[in-house]
Amino acid sequence: MISGLSGILSQIFNGIQFGVLVALLATGLSLIFGMLGIINFAHGSLYMLGAYLLWSMIQLLPIPGKFWIGLALCFFLMGFVGLVIEKVLLRRMYGQPLVYMILITFGLLLVIQQGVGMIYGTNPLPLGIPPVLKGEVSLGLFKYPLYYLFTMILGLILIFAVWFFVERSSWGAVIRACAEDPETAGTLGIKTVNVYTLTFALGSALAGLGGSLHAPMIGGLQHTIGGSIILICFIVVVVGGMGSIRGALLAGIILGIIRGLAGMFWAPASEIVMFVVMGVILMFRPQGLLGKKLST
Amino acid sequence: MKSPLNSGRTEWVSMAGLAAVLVCLQPILPSKMMAAEILIMGLPTLAFILLLGYTGQLNFGTGSLFAVGAYTAGILLARYDVHVLLAIVAGVAMTCLISGIVGFFCIRQGGLIFALLTLAFNQIIWFIIFQWRSLTNGADGIWGIKRSVIHFGFFAVNIKPSFNFYLVVLFFFMLAFIFSKKLIESPFGKVLQGMRDSELRATAIGYNLVTYKWVAFVISGMICGLGGALFALHQEYVGEHLASWVTGGEIVIMALLGGTFVLYGALIGSGVFIFASDWLNKFKSLAMGGGWLLIMGAIFIIVVMFFKGGIYGGAEAVYERLRDRFAPGPRQSP
Numbered sequence: 001m002i003s004g005l006s007g008i009l010s011q012i013f014n015g016i017q018f019g020v021l022v023a024l025l026a027t028g029l030s031l032i033f034g035m036l037g038i039i040n041f042a043h044g045s046l047y048m049l050g051a052y053l054l055w056s057m058i059q060l061l062p063i064p065g066k067f068w069i070g071l072a073l074c075f076f077l078m079g080f081v082g083l084v085i086e087k088v089l090l091r092r093m094y095g096q097p098l099v100y101m102i103l104i105t106f107g108l109l110l111v112i113q114q115g116v117g118m119i120y121g122t123n124p125l126p127l128g129i130p131p132v133l134k135g136e137v138s139l140g141l142f143k144y145p146l147y148y149l150f151t152m153i154l155g156l157i158l159i160f161a162v163w164f165f166v167e168r169s170s171w172g173a174v175i176r177a178c179a180e181d182p183e184t185a186g187t188l189g190i191k192t193v194n195v196y197t198l199t200f201a202l203g204s205a206l207a208g209l210g211g212s213l214h215a216p217m218i219g220g221l222q223h224t225i226g227g228s229i230i231l232i233c234f235i236v237v238v239v240g241g242m243g244s245i246r247g248a249l250l251a252g253i254i255l256g257i258i259r260g261l262a263g264m265f266w267a268p269a270s271e272i273v274m275f276v277v278m279g280v281i282l283m284f285r286p287q288g289l290l291g292k293k294l295s296t
Numbered sequence: 297m298k299s300p301l302n303s304g305r306t307e308w309v310s311m312a313g314l315a316a317v318l319v320c321l322q323p324i325l326p327s328k329m330m331a332a333e334i335l336i337m338g339l340p341t342l343a344f345i346l347l348l349g350y351t352g353q354l355n356f357g358t359g360s361l362f363a364v365g366a367y368t369a370g371i372l373l374a375r376y377d378v379h380v381l382l383a384i385v386a387g388v389a390m391t392c393l394i395s396g397i398v399g400f401f402c403i404r405q406g407g408l409i410f411a412l413l414t415l416a417f418n419q420i421i422w423f424i425i426f427q428w429r430s431l432t433n434g435a436d437g438i439w440g441i442k443r444s445v446i447h448f449g450f451f452a453v454n455i456k457p458s459f460n461f462y463l464v465v466l467f468f469f470m471l472a473f474i475f476s477k478k479l480i481e482s483p484f485g486k487v488l489q490g491m492r493d494s495e496l497r498a499t500a501i502g503y504n505l506v507t508y509k510w511v512a513f514v515i516s517g518m519i520c521g522l523g524g525a526l527f528a529l530h531q532e533y534v535g536e537h538l539a540s541w542v543t544g545g546e547i548v549i550m551a552l553l554g555g556t557f558v559l560y561g562a563l564i565g566s567g568v569f570i571f572a573s574d575w576l577n578k579f580k581s582l583a584m585g586g587g588w589l590l591i592m593g594a595i596f597i598i599v600v601m602f603f604k605g606g607i608y609g610g611a612e613a614v615y616e617r618l619r620d621r622f623a624p625g626p627r628q629s630p
Contacts, residue, residue: 039408092601099354102411103552103600106545110593114586122586227541231419234412242408268427275420279401282413286405 006142011260013139017148019236019256020155021214025229026236026248027162028206034179034243035199036090038098041105043207044230045112046081048223050074050208051215052116055127067130074212075205082204086197094196109226117223124220151213162206163245175199179243235278241291251289311477315470318563319463328458329530330574334567335462335469336530339523341550342476342562343516349556350480351512352492353407357398357414359543360421361517363534365391365524367425367432370534374440380455380529381446384468387525388518394421395517396510403509415541422539437535441528455529465526472519476559479515488512549596555606564607 025047032040057070085108093101129147136143166172177185178195186192214229215221236255240247255274263270281288322331340358347353369387372378378386398421402413425432432438443461445454455461479485487508491498499505528534537543546569554565569592576588603610 037408039412089597089601096604098408099348099352100600100604102354102408103548104597106548107593107597107600110545110589111597114590114593118587118590231415235416238409238412268423272420272423275416278416282401282405282409286409 008261008264010142010144011264012257013144013152014148015257015260016253017152017155017256018259019252019254020152020159020249021210021252022229022232022236022256023240023249023252024155024159024213025207025210025233026240026252027159027245028203028210029233029237030240030243030245030248031162031166031199031206032203033237035175035196036101038101038105039234039237040203041102041230042085042108042112043105043203043233044226045109045116046078046204046207046226047211047214047229048221048226049081049112049116050078050211051127051218051221051225052120052125052211052223053077053208054212054215055125055221058127058130067132071209071212075209078208079201079205081208082201083197085204086200090200091193091197094193113223113226120221120223122223124222126220127215127218129216147216151217154213155210158206158209159245159249162202166245232274235274237288239278239281239288241288243292244288244290247288247290307477311470311474314473315466318466318469322462325571326574328462330570332458332462332465332530333527334563334570335465336523336526337547337550337566337570338469338562339472339526340520340547341554341566342472342559343519343523344547344551345554345556345559345562346476346480346519347512347516348551349558349561350485350492351488351509353403353509353513354411355414355513355516356411356541356544356548357402357418357421358516358520358547359541359545360418360539361391361395361398361520362524362527362543362547363425363536363539364394364421365521366528366534366538367438367524368521369525370438370441370528371431373442373528374438379446384522384525387528388521391521391524392514392518395514395520399510399513399517403506403513415544418539418541418544422536422541425539426536432536435536437533438528439533441532441534443529443532461529465530468522468526472522473559473563476519480559484508484511549592551606552596552599553606555608555610557605558608561606561608568607 025043029040029043032038032043053074054067054070057073058066061069063069089104089108090101093104129145133147133150135146137146137149138144164172166175174185174190175195175198177188178190178192178199182192185195211226218225232255236248236251239255240249240251255277258273258277259270262273318335322328325331325334340362343361344355344358347355365387368390369383372383372386373380398414398417402410402417405413426434428434443455445452445456446464453460453464455464480489487498487503490501491503491505491508495505524538527538550565550569551561552565553568554563555561573588573592576582576591579587582588582591599606605612
């Protein structure tokens with residue numbers, strides 16, 4: 001009885017952990033959606049690129065604490081990548097039908113994914129859990145891997161920080177103003193284009209950080225890892241409500257738990273059950289759990 | 297697009313001309329099977345263009361519908377040895393059913409969610425195909441499809457030789473192409489285009505958008521299914537990779553490459569894509585790491601950014617410029 005209960009509990013924890021991680025990615029996706037009105041198909045590739053960057057840093061940096069430095073560097077490097085993508089590609093597409101911007105991000109997905117495949121090769125690259133975070137902690141009924149707990153807590157902190165930044169800080173007010181009404185924001189002296197750039201960079205940085213946090217948990221890195229996670233992310237964004245950070249977190253955790261529990265009974269069910277949840281949500285609440293009503 | 301002078305007869309002549317050109321062009325390609333593949337992949341691309349160009353919907357799920365057609369025809373041919381025509385019709389019918397279900401869920405949502413939903417359904421269908429081993433053989437795929445003689449009672453066609461197969465594929469391609477052309481010129485097609493330009497206006501006039509979008513989605517799905525069924529015959533094998541989002545993505549690239557504002561874009565796009573990927577794959581360094589897809593992706597981005605009309609649109613622009621330059625009489629200002 002106890003063992004069954006602790007099994008379910010640890011599955012729930014796994015679900016929350018996975019959900020938080022996906023929510024972190026979905027937060028980035030949501031930010032970009034709120035600002036540019038597009039779904040960034042390249043988000044999964046940025047996630048994958050973040051994971052590979054961490055792998056490279058751990059190989060290259062000779063100093064202790066390279067995991068932490070790598071994590072921080074990943075965040076800023078991926079932010080820079082996002083900056084370049086926005087400045088070079090997306091900026092030219094403003095004012096044109098959104099379909100084309102979405103298609104550009106799809107092209108980017110191919111370029112980044114295949115580029116990494118060519119540079120790093122297609123064989124899985126092993127990346128273990130950093131020694132500091134190895135081991136397990138006892139959580140009353142069951143033991144839980146320390147690294148999983150760490151990513152869960154860090155993820156929650158980051159999501160909260162982004163939410164606070166966007167919804168409560170004065171910088172966030174600028175971002176929201178540009179998302180809501182770029183013309184008026186422009187007349188008030190805000191350089192909207194720069195705000196777009198920064199938002200896209202922040203979203204990319206979150207994707208990269210999510211990737212590098214997740215990387216040690218994946219057995220071996222492959223250039224295709226972005227594909228499956230981004231799909232779950234899309235589901236989370238749709239279920240949570242487009243453009244809502246709190247919705248993304250809520251949907252991420254709910255879906256993560258459902259996924260974990262479904263997987264206990266029949267492993268393949270863990271993937272399909274999320275689609276079922278999405279279908280049900282869309283039938284009864286098309287704007288998602290916490291989303292605003294979509295105009296289009 | 298259509299001038300009133302363009303009578304029905306000249307249209308049939310131009311379609312016959314297109315078929316004749318396709319027969320004549322085929323020897324310049326490296327192989328007849330590649331020519332057939334271009335026409336086959338032209339079908340889902342046509343379906344994609346019908347949706348994007350004429351209803352404004354971005355469908356990332358063409359790959360799975362293509363696979364549904366391929367699996368239906370493949371299983372019927374390999375296991376039950378049914379008549380080839382019947383297998384193709386069954387493939388189209390099955391895709392009609394599946395795209396009816398998928399469309400029912402997808403079309404209710406706006407443009408962006410529509411794209412996401414088609415992608416999600418694509419994954420569901422892939423998942424079902426991958427898991428339902430007793431029906432689809434899972435990762436092994438369907439083997440044992442044979443192209444052989446098709447009997448029609450009083451005559452028979454052997455589709456084993458690649459040229460005969462090409463002609464059969466051409467027949468089906470022209471069928472779908474003419475059907476699509478008629479469709480977009482019909483009142484039904486006009487409503488779709490009106491909807492694409494302004495949903496509000498179309499609703500205000502009194503059209504039921506949901507039904508129109510649904511029918512358009514199902515028709516597009518059936519064309520995908522036809523392509524899939526022919527592809528099963530072409531490869532004599534069906535694998536689960538067909539249903540993955542990568543196939544759908546390739547179709548997106550083909551369509552944008554060719555041009556999404558005209559149906560001819562499907563043919564041009566699939567032709568250029570298949571020819572170019574075959575050529576790029578000849579370089580070992582590119583074939584190994586999937587580098588050809590990297591180049592395709594880069595070209596795709598450039599096309600989307602600077603040549604929204606694709607190759608067709610670009611050629612048209614060049615033609616118009618040349619015509620203006622050499623046209624007799626005073627130059628017209630644009």
